[in-house]
Amino acid sequence: MKKNIIITAMLLASATAGAQHLQAVRDKVDCGNVIYEHPVTARFELQNKGGGQLQISMVKPSCGCTSVEYPKTPIAAGDKFSITATYDARQLGHFFKDLAVYYNDAKKPLYLSMTGVVVEEAIDYKGDFPFMIGNIQADVNNIEFDDVNRGECPLKRINIRNNGNTAISPVVMHLPNYLLATVSPSTIAPGRQGVVTITLDSRKLRDFGLTQTNVFLGAFPGDKVSHAKEIPVSAVLLPAFTELTETEIANAPQLRLSTENLDLGSFDGKKKRSGVITVENVGRSTLNISSLQMFTSGLSVKLNKTTLQPNETATMKITVEAKGLKTARSKPRVLMITNDPMKSKVVINVDIKK
Numbered sequence: 321m322k323k324n325i326i327i328t329a330m331l332l333a334s335a336t337a338g339a340q341h342l343q344a345v346r347d348k349v350d351c352g353n354v355i356y357e358h359p360v361t362a363r364f365e366l367q368n369k370g371g372g373q374l375q376i377s378m379v380k381p382s383c384g385c386t387s388v389e390y391p392k393t394p395i396a397a398g399d400k401f402s403i404t405a406t407y408d409a410r411q412l413g414h415f416f417k418d419l420a421v422y423y424n425d426a427k428k429p430l431y432l433s434m435t436g437v438v439v440e441e442a443i444d445y446k447g448d449f450p451f452m453i454g455n456i457q458a459d460v461n462n463i464e465f466d467d468v469n470r471g472e473c474p475l476k477r478i479n480i481r482n483n484g485n486t487a488i489s490p491v492v493m494h495l496p497n498y499l500l501a502t503v504s505p506s507t508i509a510p511g512r513q514g515v516v517t518i519t520l521d522s523r524k525l526r527d528f529g530l531t532q533t534n535v536f537l538g539a540f541p542g543d544k545v546s547h548a549k550e551i552p553v554s555a556v557l558l559p560a561f562t563e564l565t566e567t568e569i570a571n572a573p574q575l576r577l578s579t580e581n582l583d584l585g586s587f588d589g590k591k592k593r594s595g596v597i598t599v600e601n602v603g604r605s606t607l608n609i610s611s612l613q614m615f616t617s618g619l620s621v622k623l624n625k626t627t628l629q630p631n632e633t634a635t636m637k638i639t640v641e642a643k644g645l646k647t648a649r650s651k652p653r654v655l656m657i658t659n660d661p662m663k664s665k666v667v668i669n670v671d672i673k674k
Contacts, residue, residue, distance in 0.1 A: 341368070341369040341370035342366055342367075342368065342369070342370075342374065342421075342423065342430055343366070343367055343369040346489075346506070346541065347364075347430075347431065347432050347433065348432070348433045348434070348435065348506075349362035349363075349364065349432075349433070349434045349435070349506050349507075350434075350435050350436060350502070350503070350504045350505050350506045351407075351434060351435065351436030351505050351506075352436055352437070352504045352505030352506075352514065353436070353437050353439050353442045353505075354407075354409050354436050354437065354438050354439070355409070355438075355439065355440075355441070355442055356409060356410075356412060356438055356439065356440050357408075357409055357410055358409055359406050359407060359408050359409055360406070360407050360409055360434075360436065361404055361405065361406040361407075362404065362405050362406075362407075362434040363402050363403075363404045364402060364403045364404070364405075364419075364432050365400060365401075365402050366400070366401055366402070366403065367398070367399070367400045367401070368395045368396065368397055368398060368399055368400075368401075369398070370397055371397050372397060373394040373395065373396060373397065374394065374395045374397075374423055374424060375394050375395070375423060375424055376390050376391055376392075376395070376403075376421065376422070376423045377422045377423060377424075378420075378422045379403055379419055379420070379421050379422070380419070380420045380422070380429075381405060381417060381418070381419055382417055382418040382419070382420075383417065385407060385408045385410065385411075385417075386405050386406065386407050386408075386417045386419075386434075387405070387406045388403065388404065388405050388406075388419060389403070389404045390403045390404075390421075403419070403421065403432065405417065405419055405432070405434055407434065407436075409438045410438075411438060412438050412439065412440065413437065413438060414435070414436070414437050414438075415434075415435065415436055415437070415438060416433060416434075416435045417433065417434050417435075418431055418432070418433050419431065419432040419433065419434075436505070444513050445459065445479040445513055445515075447459055447479065449479070449480075449481050452548070453480075453537045453548070453549055453550075453551065454537060454538065454539060454543075454546070454548050454549040455483065455484055455539060456480050456481070456482065456483070456488070456490060456537060456539060457480060457481040457482075457483045458478050458479065458480050458481075458537075459478065459479040459480075460478055461551060461649055462551060462552045462553070462554075462649045462650055463476045463478070463518055463551060463552070463553045463554070464476075464553075464554050464555075464650065465520045465553075465554065465555040465556065466556050467556060467558060467665065468520065468522045468525075468555055468556060468557050468558065469522070469557075469558055469560070470522055470523065470525075470557065470560055471522060471523060472520075472522050473519055473520060473521055473522065474519070474520055474522075475517055475518065475519040475520070476517075476518050477515050477516065477517050477518075478515070478516040478518070478537075478551075479513065479514075479515055480508070480513065480514050480515070480516055480537075481508075481511075481512070481513045481514075482508040482509065482510055482511065482512055482513075482514075483510075483511075484510055484539075485510050486510060487507050487508065487509050487510065488507070488508050488539040488540060489506055489507045489508075489539070489540045489541065490503045490508065490514065490516065490537060490538065490539060490540075491503065491537075491538050491540065491541050491543065492516060492518070492535050492536070492537055492538075492551075493535065493536040493537075493538050493543070493545060494534070494535050494536050494545065495535055496533050497524055498520060498521050498522070498524035498525055498531075498555075499518060499519070499520060499521070499533070499535065499553065500518070500519045500521065501516060501517065501518050501519075501535070502516075502517045502519075503515070503516050503517075504517070516537065518535075518553065520555055522555070522557060525555060525557045527557070527611075528557050528558065528559045528610070528611065528657055529556065529557065529610070529611035529613055529655060529657040530554060530555070530556055530611070530613040530615065530655045531554070531555045531556075531557065532552065532553070532554045532555075532615075533552075533553050534550050534551065534552050534553070535550075535551050535553055536549040536550055536551065537549050537551055552649055552650075554615060556655060556665065558664055558665055559610075559657060559659070559664045559665075561661045561664065564661055569661065569662075570604070571603075571604045571605055572603055572604070572605060572659075572660065572661050572662075573601055573603035573604075573605050573606060573607035573608075573628075573630075573658070573659060573660050574601065574602045574603030574604075574607070574660055574662065574663075575599070575600075575601065575602075575603075575607060575656075575658050575660040575663045575666065576599075576600045576601075576602045577597055577598070577599060577600075577666065577668070578597050578598040578599075578600075579597055579668075580666065580667070580668050580669065581668070581669045581671065582595045582597060582638055582668060582669070582670050582671065583595075583671045583672075584640060584670065584671065584672040585672065585673065586672065586673035586674075587642045587672065587673070587674070590642070591641065591642055591643065592639055592640065592641050592642070593639070593640050593672060594637055594638065594639040594640070595637075595638050595670075596635060596636065596637050596638075597635075597636045597638065597668065598633055598634075598635060598636075599623070599625075599628070599633060599634040599635070599636055600628070600631075600632070600633045600634075601628035601629065601630055601631065601632055601633075602630075602631070603630060603660065604630055605630065606627060606628070606629055606630075607627070607628040607629075607658060607659065607660060608626065608627055608658065608659045609623065609626045609627075609628075609656060609657070609658050610626075610657050610658065610659065611655070611656070611657035612626075612654065612655070612656055612657075613654070613655045614652075614653070614654055614655070615650055615651075615652070615653040615654070615655065616645070616648035616649075616650055616651070616652045616653070617644045617645070617647060617648055618640055618641045618642075618643070618644025618645035618646075618647075618648055618652065619638065619639070619640055619641075619644070619645075619652050619654065619670065620638075620639045620641075621636060621637070621638050621639075621654055622636070622637045622639075623635070623636045623637075638654060638668070638670060640652060640670060640672055642674070645672075645674060646674070651669065651670075652669075652670040652672070653667050653668060653669055653670060654667070654668040654670065655667055655668075656668065
């Protein structure tokens, strides 16, 4: 008999029937990759939060390939209990199995689900995990969505590994409305790997240019937020240009910079270092610099003009602070958004030895 793989999750779902109140933390268990013909078991932990006894009358799976176990005796008020579902994993590919939990006089059952992918062989990520996000090892500790057009929904992945001695159920906390995060599998055993997938909905970004936020990777639902669990996330939304005619392109503004790679050498014991870049409009119409933003902390920028007529120049001063740069997780850069259709986005790299 093949040994079952056990995956445990808390449930976030609730249903009320009279004085009974069935509550949990998560109503979906992602089993991740499951080996072909190796049954996988998902355990859902629930609690009777009502003031009276709760009786599970039936748990009905969506197909005969899934077996279930649940308490047959009444559950007292406040007691916790579990429901397990085992999928036989005899079909390759993605699976989605529903469980309908019938109890007491509830008009509708409580639905639980288990998902995953049945594969012939489980292949783990073979790279390094050089970063610690809280107590979780990761291959990267920041996310950047570059060159995003309105309407696109790009995604980024973080490979993680549980380096502890107990199972974890990772969760991404403090997500803004334009980000969606999933973790697979829902529960990661000691020494095992998982994947955090973060998807950007560019339709919900308000402004063109750079949008930045911080999310936090906890080891379990309700984990405390701290700097050690922080993941910076940035997105660059490009301005939208309709198709231009040859005449419009010929008469458009044209940006020219004295350099797009500012080399400041090293701090040499100083707290700050600065450099200057010349900005010029060599086109035939007005150049507008609508956004000027920094990717990292420790940078400041001053531009004496944001609107340049043809053949007009401006001076940009970039200053780097040694103290602020120490905590930066990515290379110092400055983002410029303009109405030059050929250079609507320009990134100025700042090189300096810490």
